[in-house]
Amino acid sequence: MRLAELSESSGVAVATLKYYLREGLLHPGQAVSRTQADYDETHVERVRLVRALSEVGGLSLSTIGRVLEVITSPGQDWITVLKTAQRALGSGNDNGSDSRDGSGPDLARGPRASAWLSARGWQVDPTDPLIDDLERAWAACESVGLGLDEGRMNAYADHVEGIGEVDVDSVPTDPEGAVRQVVLGTVLVDPVLAALRRLAHQHISVSRTASH
């Protein structure tokens, strides 16, 4: 198909597609003349992925470029794909991941969270910035007296591990599909789980009141 048709089937303006091509977010089409190229289903898929990462995932085009670079390199294993997608999402700060990536190993990061994760036996990269995210979120709970001790954290983690199994089971095996599922699943399933948690509070409270 021509660029105008790719624009039509993807719902993305021709000018934007040309920008994606210049920035390398979209692979070139098959040249059919000096000024025209032919595009196929792989281009439609790629444009959908870029739009989803940008509009739903909230990633900048430069971050999307880095994500695509990693997942389209040959021989990527699943853990690398997962961590690339996770780091691109960062902790709500699209620029933060770069500086953190370059900081190298720092075994003292998130000391309480690190110690707890080790004791639990979770196999995670000890230098992952996610451990700092956990440390900060945990400290915020403690600072207002929510009483989130190791015991309650373990109780949460047992259930979250079950949620993680459901997530990982639903990830496709191709790298592009996997990164799409990881990024979008991370961003879009969080609100589903948050709504479910609040409804569960109601259900559990009503059930307990009824049984007294």
Next chain:
Amino acid sequence: MRLAELSESSGVAVATLKYYLREGLLHPGQAVSRTQADYDETHVERVRLVRALSEVGGLSLSTIGRVLEVITSPGQDWITVLKTAQRALGSGNDNGSDSRDGSGPDLARGPRASAWLSARGWQVDPTDPLIDDLERAWAACESVGLGLDEGRMNAYADHVEGIGEVDVDSVPTDPEGAVRQVVLGTVLVDPVLAALRRLAHQHISVSRTASH
């Protein structure tokens, strides 16, 4: 203690405390002269609650006023306290809850989410705006092809029910303590669970790769 001392022990400026008193967010002290009053620990506690709801919960002072009005009315049952706290938090829109509260029963809201909740047997208020939140979050996942069908939703809900049990078990029995725990626990524990979910993805992926 005098107002200046209340200011010191709560870390809140005298002018702000006077504003809380005028708006009824803080109950009057015991008058000791025409211009002075005496405050006690109940005032310190209340100021801490207002600050936490405002700074951590992100609630406006008028919303906090409505929350306090409900929880300080005599004879409030736990379900009312829970729902008041949940509605004050709304769906990220501090003004939204009012208009929705006034809309009355609407059994057609969130049709797919409603049907799924009924089938699951969760005892929730069928008019609760949370059902709309769930419907929207679910539809957003489907719109990008995340494949979130009823089966996967049930799998999530099983685990979230476990998280809800941990939450409800940690709620104190006094209404002020309960609303504090519900609002702050809702706002502050979500980021803990989000970080845990991402770390669980790593742990599960590494474990599965190792076992192949």
